[in-house]
Amino acid sequence: MGRRLTWRRTDLSVGPVDAALALLGATVESTTEDGTVAVRLTEVEAYGGSDDPGSHAFRGPGRRNATMFGPAGLAYVYFTYGMHWCLNVVCCPDGEPGAVLLRAGEVTRGLDLARTRRPGASDRDLARGPARLTRTLGVTGAADGVDLLDAGSPLRLTARAPTPAEVVWGPRVGVAGEGGSTPWRVHLAGDRTVSVYRPATPRRKPTAFG
Numbered sequence: 001m002g003r004r005l006t007w008r009r010t011d012l013s014v015g016p017v018d019a020a021l022a023l024l025g026a027t028v029e030s031t032t033e034d035g036t037v038a039v040r041l042t043e044v045e046a047y048g049g050s051d052d053p054g055s056h057a058f059r060g061p062g063r064r065n066a067t068m069f070g071p072a073g074l075a076y077v078y079f080t081y082g083m084h085w086c087l088n089v090v091c092c093p094d095g096e097p098g099a100v101l102l103r104a105g106e107v108t109r110g111l112d113l114a115r116t117r118r119p120g121a122s123d124r125d126l127a128r129g130p131a132r133l134t135r136t137l138g139v140t141g142a143a144d145g146v147d148l149l150d151a152g153s154p155l156r157l158t159a160r161a162p163t164p165a166e167v168v169w170g171p172r173v174g175v176a177g178e179g180g181s182t183p184w185r186v187h188l189a190g191d192r193t194v195s196v197y198r199p200a201t202p203r204r205k206p207t208a209f210g
Contacts, residue, residue: 013091024042028102039105042187070090072094077144087101129195
């Protein structure tokens with residue numbers, strides 16, 4: 001899987017569900033001072049705007065979610081649980097909110113560097129989950145707003161794959177309330193790097209979008 005094709009902004013300006021499907025099997029690549037790591041995406045989640053109670057954009061724009069309002073192809077990076085970064089691809093026309101959370105993947109380049117970033121993890125688990133994926137790629141909040149479609153960007157979408165034949169749709173991980181049952185998590189059927197589904201658990205101050 002993985003013909004190398006050029007991403008266009010219109011490929012991602014299609015809304016979160018269609019963009020999620022387009023991103024499955026694609027490759028995201030990160031270059032930092034210590035090297036380059038690439039991950040083939042095997043699991044993603046779609047998030048909308050004011051019509052999606054599970055989304056950061058449900059209550060409109062703010063300082064934290066500004067990048068989510070476009071244009072398509074930007075990286076939306078946010079901090080969660082006070083300890084993890086999460087990487088998303090903005091996927092709507094400029095001014096309209098929507099993003100795809102990159103949940104899991106397989107390291108296809110820079111395996112030795114990825115292992116040093118997550119010592120003790122099996123190769124299957126290096127990017128198996130959104131926090132593990134960002135740590136493996138070396139992504140932090142500094143990447144928020146980066147253009148993933150710019151070939152010169154330190155964080156970019158590179159290889160694009162044909163639409164996979166077998167995918168599985170289901171509820172999103174850790175989303176509570178009305179948006180919890182929305183079946184917008186999609187992954188490659190049978191892929192060993194896909195994360196384990198976990199429903200939302202009650203917390204004192206619930207937050208949307210994972």
